[in-house]
Each structure stands twice: as C-alpha cells, then as structure tokens.
Amino acid sequence: MNFSLFMARRYLFSKKSHNLINVISGISIVGMTIGTAALIIVLSVFNGFESVVKSLYQTFSPDLLVTVKQGKTFHYSDFPSEKIKNLSGVTALGPVVEEDALFRYGHKQAIGKLKGYPENLASKIGLDTLMQQGEFTLQSGNSDFAVLGTGVAWRLGVQAIDGTSILDVFVPRRGTLFTNSFENAFNTARLPVSGVFSAQQDFDQKYVLTSLSVARTLMDYSDEATSVEIYLKPGTAVNEFQSKVQQILGNNFSVRNRFQQNESLFKIMKSEKIAVFLILVFILILASFNMIGSISLLIVEKIKDMAILKSMGAEKQTVKRIFLQQGILISFISAIAGLLIGFIVLWLQQTFGLIRLGPEGSYVISVYPVKMQLTDFIIVFFTVQVIGILASWYPVHFLLRNFSKIKLQ
Numbered sequence: 012m013n014f015s016l017f018m019a020r021r022y023l024f025s026k027k028s029h030n031l032i033n034v035i036s037g038i039s040i041v042g043m044t045i046g047t048a049a050l051i052i053v054l055s056v057f058n059g060f061e062s063v064v065k066s067l068y069q070t071f072s073p074d075l076l077v078t079v080k081q082g083k084t085f086h087y088s089d090f091p092s093e094k095i096k097n098l099s100g101v102t103a104l105g106p107v108v109e110e111d112a113l114f115r116y117g118h119k120q121a122i123g124k125l126k127g128y129p130e131n132l133a134s135k136i137g138l139d140t141l142m143q144q145g146e147f148t149l150q151s152g153n154s155d156f157a158v159l160g161t162g163v164a165w166r167l168g169v170q171a172i173d174g175t176s177i178l179d180v181f182v183p184r185r186g187t188l189f190t191n192s193f194e195n196a197f198n199t200a201r202l203p204v205s206g207v208f209s210a211q212q213d214f215d216q217k218y219v220l221t222s223l224s225v226a227r228t229l230m231d232y233s234d235e236a237t238s239v240e241i242y243l244k245p246g247t248a249v250n251e252f253q254s255k256v257q258q259i260l261g262n263n264f265s266v267r268n269r270f271q272q273n274e275s276l277f278k279i280m281k282s283e284k285i286a287v288f289l290i291l292v293f294i295l296i297l298a299s300f301n302m303i304g305s306i307s308l309l310i311v312e313k314i315k316d317m318a319i320l321k322s323m324g325a326e327k328q329t330v331k332r333i334f335l336q337q338g339i340l341i342s343f344i345s346a347i348a349g350l351l352i353g354f355i356v357l358w359l360q361q362t363f364g365l366i367r368l369g370p371e372g373s374y375v376i377s378v379y380p381v382k383m384q385l386t387d388f389i390i391v392f393f394t395v396q397v398i399g400i401l402a403s404w405y406p407v408h409f410l411l412r413n414f415s416k417i418k419l420q
Contacts, residue, residue, distance in 0.1 A: 020340065035308065039301035040345050046295040047349025047395050048356070053291060054387045055357050057284045059380030064211070064280065068273060070137045071210040073240035075253055076267050077260065084108075084235040085264075092239070094259050100247035105132030106236030108226045113181040113197070114219060116167035123163050123217040125180060127226025136242050138208065138220070145172035145206025150222040156205035162216030164207045176204040178219070182229040198229045292394060299402035302341055306334055307406040327411065334407045335400075342399020346392050354388075357381045 079085045087106040096104055105128070112125040128138075130150055138158075139147035148156050157178045159169060169176055181197040202221060209215055227235070243252060249268050257266045270277050317330050359365055364378035 035301055035305040036341070039298070039305050040341055040348075042298035042301055043295065043342060043345030043395065043399070044349040044352065046291065046298050047346050047391060048353040050288070050291045050295065050394075051350055051353035051387060051391050052356055052381075053287055054284065054391070055353075055381045055383050056379055057280075057287065058382035058384055058387070061280055061284075062382050063376055063380050064276070065269075067211040068269060070141060071214050072269050072272050073136075074243040074247075074249055074269060075241040075256060076272050077239040077241065077256070078237070078265050078267075080263055080265050084232065084237050087234050087236045087239070090236070090239060091259055095241065095256055098252065098255060100243045100252055101241060102244050103132055103135040103240075103242040105129045105240060106223065107132070107238050107240050108223060108230060108232060108235065109237045110182055110226070110230050112219070112229075114163065114167060115179040115181070116169055116176070119167045121163055121166040123160075123219055125182060125226055125229065126218055126220050127223040128220060129223040132240065133220075136240075141208040141210050143207050143209045145204070147208070148205040149220060150224070155200075155202055155222045155225040157202040158206045158208055158220040159204060160215035160218045161207055161209045162212065163219055164204075169204055169207070172204060172206055174203060178202050178204050180219070180221075180229060185231045198231065200225055200229055292398075295395065295398055299342075299398050302338055302399065302402045303406050305341075306338055306403055309337070310334055310406060310411065331407050331411055334411070335403045338399050338403020338407075339396070342395050342402075345399070346395040349395070350388055350392060354383070357383055 090106070092104060095101065107129075108127045110125055112123060114121050114123060128149060133147075133149055141147075142158075143161055144164075145158075147158055149158065150156065157180070159167070159178070164170075167178075169178075178201070180200045180202060182199075184196060184198055202225070208220070227233070241256070243249065253266050253268055257264075260266065317325075320330060360379060360381050361383075366379045367377055368379060370377075
C-alpha cells in the first residue's frame, strides 16, 4: 500500500489525543454527506419535473414543426409531403391550421386559438390520451365537433359534456378591415363540445381543437396550411432527421424541433437546474470548512510525528501527501455515503411515492417525480472530490510551508 495513503487512513480512523479533532472530522464527514445527498436528490427531482413537462409537450408539440418563413400560410398541395413520408422514421405527418378566434358559450366569451387537425393525423398522435372529460372526437360523419382545453372550458363555464353543449366560434374574415356589421366581420360556426383535454397550462388556457375542414372553412382557406406537423418513431435521431427535412424543403421553410418550439421554457428549466446546482455546491463549500479545521488541527497535533518522519528521511512532499490524502479520503467517504443515501431516498420516492404534491387529482401528477441519471451521479461525485481536494490543499500548503524547521524535541 502507498505509504502516504496508509498514514492518512491511520490518522483518519485512529483516536486522537484531543477528542475535538475526532468531533470536527465527524462533523465534516456528516456535513459533506448530507450536502452530497441533497445535491443528487434535488438534481433528480429537477430531472423528474423536466421529464413530466416534456411528456406533456410531447403529444401536443410535434417532433418537428414546419412553417413558412415569409407569410402565414402556404398551399399544402405544393408541399413535398410524400418525399418526407418516404424518409425512414416518420409515423405521422399532416397539415394544420391555426388562428385566433372568439369563443362563446351561453353568455360567457373567451379569446383563444382555434386549431384544426386532419382526422388521419389526430388519430395517430395520441391526443386522445390527454382527455379529462368526454371523448376526443373532431369529426364524425358530416358532423364537426370541438375539443376544449381545460382553461378555456373553465373560463366559458362548460361543465356538462353530454352532447348538448354548443360552442359558438367566431373567426375574423380574411380581407375585412372595417365594417359596421358583426355578421360581415366574422365567419361563425356552432360546434358541439365532445370533450375537454389537458396537456399543459399554456395550451389548456387558449386552445380549442376541431377538424381541419371546418377550421379551413372558418378561415376562408382552400388547401392552405399554417404549419405541417411531423411525428417520428421513438429512437429516431431528431437533429439528423431535421437536417434531411430542411434540405428537402429548402430555404423557404423553417423546420423546428420540440426544443426550438418551446425554447424559452426549456432554457428556463435548464438555467433553474444550474442555479440550484450552484447554490448547493456553495453549501458544500461551506461544509468543507469543517474539513479545513479538522485537517489544520490534525497537522498541529502531529508535529511530533512529522519530526520523526523527517528524521527517517521523509521529504516535505511525502508529508504533504499524507494530509492531502486524508482530505481526499474524507471527501471520498462523504461522496459515496451521500450518493448511496440519495439513491435510497430517490428509489423509495420512485417506488412508493412517499412525498406527495397534494390530494389525488389536484395536479397533473400526485407525487414528486424523480429521474435518476448516471451522469448526475458522476458529476456530483467529482464535484465533491474537487471541493475536498481544494479544502485539503489550503491547510496543508500553508501550515507545512515551514516543514524544514520542524525538529524532533
């Protein structure tokens, strides 16, 4: 065994002449362990919430969204949909139209967005899994229906989904600038409400879904589309596929992946995770001051031992490594113990849902979500080790700078 490591281990676990050193060493290990456990737990909870948000956006936001760079709409008949469908990895593709609209139910009104889906697209992308009430039906035979976001339904006071709830939809007519007649200013439709969906608050508060045909009629469109949504098979390399689609479409179209569609949200989530990580690292740095204290006291106590080692031919660097490796041992033990405690806590939460967000049904999820990632464990381990090395280096460097003057009494 390496001599300096052997001595460091002896000094760490052996009983000291002053009990205070043992107490401070124990406190430093406990503090670093708790800090490490807290760090991995918080990062895993952030991962869990990020996964929940992504899953909520996954159905409503397509893997790739194609829009025209200039203008608002384009003719879908000119769109090379067959070329894109022939690419390996496509599960669903179709045109979508979207427009601001006024919704009225009884005496209540709300402004939001009307979004029209073709039946072959809506049935393949899992929108039916978002339903909170009723059924996901946009078109049946010659009849068209509306599916409301929970926020829109709440603002309009839509409660009973029994086929009798009728939603009035008003969409501004194209080319109409000024008119004294309300009827001439808007295209209108009366749509039975077939259900209420819940995806994410931003969507729930403003979206009403209906069939592509009735949406195009309300917007005075023939074969126009405001966007094309592309859904891919799980495991498909999205960025690579995005580049292929962009090459096919050229410079007239913009192709955005799910991250780019909700860029501000995901950037905020990442920045929050980084901020919390840095705060907890700062707490770990504060906890490492106990380690500085324990190593400093140990160096003072072991002056006689160092004099003996020096008389036996030990060099300054050898003695430095003894105390430096003791600090590394403390941080290593703390990191392993903290990660183990964190893993157990996270596993219990993942398996049994011990900590709940609130009563069942109050939120989209009822328990705090966690998602353990190996990279987080590795990052936390090395972060604690770096803090331990720096905390050890400081007292070792300054207290042993006069090593040459140490003499055996």
